[in-house]
Amino acid sequence: MSHAKYNVINTHVHNIDGVAKVTGRATYTFDVKLPGMLYGKILRSPHAHAKIKNIDTSAAMALPGVKIVVTGKDTLGVKQGIWRRYEELCDEQVLPLEKVRYIGEPVAAVAAITEEIAEAALDLIEVDYEVLPAVYEPLEAIKKEAPTIHEGVERNVNVTRHIEWGDVDEAFEEADYIREDWFKCSGQAHMCMETRAAVSSFTPDGKLTCWASTQSAYYTQGLLAGVLGLREGDVRVLAPYVGGGFGGKFELDAAMFTSAVMSMKLFKPVKVCFTREEDFIASKRRTPMFYYVRTGIKKDGTFCARESRMFSNGGAYTGMGATALYLSGFFHSFPYKWRGYRYDGYRVYTNTLPSTSMRGFGAPQAMFCSEQQIDWICADLGLDPFEVRRKNGHTEGYEVPGQAFIQSCGLEQCINEIEKWVKSKGKLPANRGIGISSCGFMSGGIFNWFDSPYSFSSAVVTINVDGTVELHVGCQDIGQGSNTTMAIIAAETLGVKVEDIRVHSGDTAHCPADLGAWGSRQTLMAGNAVKMACEDAKKQLLEFAYAEMGINIVYDLDIKDRWAHIVARPERGLPYVDLVKKALRAKDGQRIMGRGYYTPHRKGMISPAYSYMMQAVDAEIDPETGKIKIHEVMTAHDCGQPINQLGLIGQLEGAASMALGYAYLEDMPMEDGKLMNPNLVDYKVIKAPEMPEAGIIEIDTFEPEGPYGAKEAGEGLTNPTAAALGNAIYNAMGIQMKELPITPERVLKALREKKEQEAQK
Amino acid sequence: MEKQVLRFKVNGDEYEVFIHPKTLLVEVIRDHLGLTGTKRGCETVSCGACTVNINGASVKSCSVLAVQCEGLEVTTVEGLEKDGKLSPIQRSFLDHGSFQCGFCTPGMLMSATAFISEAKNPTKDQIKESIEGNICRCTGYNSIVRAIEAVTAGKYKEE
Known part of the structure; x- marks a missing residue:
């Protein structure tokens, strides 16, 4: 696609929140401070599984400065969850009434005039627990004799998901190698x-205002209303x-919930911020997964069938885990054409902190398994990993049977570019290797388990008399x-400059409902809503321009760079600001206002559009220590038309x-359900010295479903890296890494085992 | 321990606060002075979100007792701009897109500012080391490194 045709899209635009930041x-x-505000703290369970027999709050209440202590008994006891359409998946009381199911689960909350007093009051709350047997791993929790975590849930199986297409067994029979x-x-x-944080203020008129660190103000609004009876x-x-x-x-978190509950009882603002430790032990986490993968392939490299079973550690509650279960299974097939595909996923409750969605939404785990196994199969059969991926990869117009229809797809170009890059590196020194991995990702989910009655995304645009725009x-x-991406789309559509647009977001009182920032949905879905709203407003302006300019109706009018004009004769026109002023007068002073929305229809089961990418990781392994050094990461990336250049x-x-970080540093080791770090x-995250160069080769495609041809970017690229690193280590050392993260200990163990095997031969 | 008076300068202004001697500098900056640009992201002096400059050197303000700053000059992110003009590193951050959620940005800017004032033709590795104590979960650091590099290469002048 030619980028030149756009005035604003994919140009160097500063982040519109940049000066503030x-x-x-x-x-x-975290910074909000209101007059008369109180500070809340949460008492958390020290037990992984226990009945709450009694909670004595009297000593805490008696501490000077303490204003309230609440437990589950002070709430409506609503079992809530983000899968609102499914009652059985709404399984979490944020302050539980009967029992706790993980270490760190909230059991009581205090509000006091200072944070220190609230903290001190926690020590004075006496909770009488009856400790129950607990289970921490899904493959244990699924056994018959395992303790029951939720009454009536057999074998602790929270959700199952089956995905199947083609005749899997027949396709396996055609395979030469399994x-x-x-x-x-x-x-x-x-x-x-910013750790989880909320400030709630309930006033005597029965209205609640909640400042929340949330990815979806609308979800938070709906969930809070549900648990508070508002x-x-x-x-x-x-x-x-x-x-x-x-x-x-x-999801609804304990900062939002406890601050709101206490504010409703006190009619005062209450602030609750998680400490970093609370954020680690009692927010949520990426879902740990056990994958069994069976793949059948022909000698010439044609993929026949894949059959996978996955058991995930769901932790104590459902949260968004049910969605991760589905998406992991779906993206485990990506980005390839399988004649037969079968996935059975089991999300199993355990007595650990709940798992949920995290950037990549189940796909990083799925790709770690899939993309490494493909390389191992290629080695087993003497096939070229690039060629095999090209041969079986998705192409434009492909239908994932019963699941998805692929419109734009730049996978083949991605593979070609990375192949060129890898070959240009030539022969590498000893103990150093490059690994590759390809994948794709969604541009927003089409599912509505939240049961929103509103469109998935909406936008309202208002044009002021001076041509400035409220979006x-x-x-x-x-x-x-x-915010910047939406401003760019609005400026492009209306034919104005980014500095003409003021974006209003993050306020349910003034902004139309939108499902929020998850599943890479905003550029495509909110972007389409913004484009539609701006086209609506522009149409109203241009209708007036036809009359004002007195031109033949067969001519097309447009606005670009604040100039309204005849498309075929751009010099004939009038300034956009003059047009706005005149149109306002002509409409009896009514403001020009455009509305737009997006709700997907007939877009398959998952998403309206898919990004594609291939990544290479260049890594060096110290055979003495097992330590990994990442030299470089290179990605070829198809996100359709880029919108926000710097943001991308x-x-x-x-x-x-x-x-x-996920691939080789970050881990959450637990002992008896207790997080050890x-x-x-x-807890090790990547810091500046470890971060390698991470170059991007953009692949040009145009996605018909996306605004100006755009689709997903930024989430999908968490998917290929762990597998690419695994493949780099395989190529460098000949060892297969089947467990994440790839720590020095695991590398050394694999090297030792390889040596032993070779000695036996 | 009794409360005591602390006199020090923050962003060029003289302040006098009456505090408990155990009060951390970050608490005085945020809670007493209301300068909430400085953030906090941990309790273990690990994340760098609270970095400020004390007499020009970058310091994690959760690692310092406020009373240790008696008579000293503290600069926070709010002190980087002068009369509405952004400092070179602030402008370079805008140009290079060196922030996303922005929560680590104030601390990152203060580490970078202290480094830039001392550094002579630094290497990329030296730039990376200068922000080693600041965690950014969004950007992957490379855009921050580019921004610092551009300033140390003289591409941005004080306005």
Whole structure:
């Protein structure tokens, strides 16, 4: 696609929130301070599984400065969940009434005049527990004799998901070679720089205002209303700036819930911020998964069939885990054409902190298994890994049977570019290897388990008399830059400049409902809504321009760069600002206002559009210590038409860093359900010195379903990295890494085993 | 321990606060002075979100007792701009898209500012080391490194 035809799209545009963010003006929920505000703290369970027999709050209440202590008994006891359409999946009381199911689960909350007093009061609450047998691993929890975590849930199986197409057994029979492997994929903490935080203020008129660090102000509004017994319209959620989300902040959390419950009883604002330790032990995490993968292939490299079973550690509650279960199974087939495909996923409750969505939404785990196994099969059969991927990869117009229809697809170009790049590196020194991995990802989910009666995305655009524009959107900027992306789309569509647009977001009282920032949905879905709203407004202006200019109706009019004109004769026109003034007068002073929305229809089961990419990781392994050094990461990436140039680079580099962390540094080891590294000393994330160059080769495609041809970017790129690193290590050392993260200990163990095997031969 | 008076300068202004001696500098900056640009992201002096400059050197303000700053000059992110003009590193961050959620940005800018004032033709590795104590979960650091590199290469002048 020619980028030149756009005035604003894919040009160098500063983040529109940038000045606020580089000057310290940006105010996060963490910074909110209201007159008369109280500080809340949460008492958490020390047991992984226990009955709550009694809670004595009297000593805590008696502490001077304490205003209230609440337990589950002070709430409506609503079992809530984000899968609102399915009652059995709404399984979490944020302050449980009967029992606790993981270490760190909230059992009581205190509000006091200072944080220190609230903290001190926690020590005075006496909870009488009856400790129950607990289970921490899904393959244990699924056994008949395992303790029951939720009454009536057999074998602790929370959700199952079956995906199947083609005649799988017949397709396996056609295979010349079948390979089976087991993999273990770890959890990962979202580790947002801003921990979970909320400030709730309930007033005597029965209205609640809640500042929340959330990925979806609308979900937070709906969930809060549900657990508090309020009308949605009486709950206003504000999320002006959010310090990161990554999939961990669109469920109801204990900061939101306890602050609201206490504020409703006190009629005073209450602030609850998680400490970093609380954020680690009692928010949520990437879903740990056990994968069994069986793949059948012909001698010439044609894929026949795949059959996979996956058991995920769901932790204590459902959350968004049910969606991760489905998406993991779907993307495990990506980005290839299988004659037969079968996936059975089991999400199993355990007595650990709940798992949920996290950037990649089940796909990073699925790709770690799939993309490594493909390389091993290629080695087993002497096939070229690039050629095999090209041969079996998705192409434009392909239908994933019963699941998805692929419109734009730049996979083959991605593979070609990375192949060129890898070959240009030539022969590498000893103990160094390059691994590759390809994948694809969704551009927003089409599912509505939240049961929203509103369209998936909406936008309202209002044009002021001086030509400046108020753009109201419900999509949530959590740092990924959606405010800027929406401003770019609006400016392009209306034919104005980015500085003419003021974006209003993160406020349910003023912005139309939108499902929020998850599943890479905003550029495509909110972007389409913004484009439609702006086209609506522009049409109203141009209708007036026809009359004003007195031109033949067969001519097309447009606005570009604040100049309304005849498309065929751009010099004939009038300034956009003059047009706005005149149109306003002509319409009896009514403002020009455009509305837009997006709700997917007939777009398959998953998403309206898919991004594609291939990544290469260049890594060196120290055979003495097992330590890994990442030299470089290179990605060829098809996100359709890029919209926000700076934002795109940042998202892709950021994805590489988070995915590298998942691949070899970040781990959440537990002992008897207790997280062993709940702090930033022991939980290792990538820091500047470890971060390699992470270049991008953009592949040009145009996605018909996306605004101006755009689709997903930034989430999908967390998917290929762990597999690419695994393949780099395989190519360098000949060892197969089947467990994440790839730690020095695991590398050394694999090297030792390889030596022993060779000695036996 | 009794409360005591602390006199120090923040962003060029003289302040006098009456605090408990155990109060951390970050608490005085955020809670007493209301300068919420400085963030907190951990309790273990690990994340760098609270980095400020004390007499020009970058320091994690959660690692310092406020009373240790008696008579010293503290600069926070709010002190980087002068009369509405952004400092070179602030402008370079905008140009290079060196932030996303922005929560680590104030601390990152303060580490970078202290480094830039000392550094002479630094290597990329030296730039990376200068922000080693600041965690950014969004950007992957490379855009931050590019921004610092551009300033140290003289591409941005004080306005």
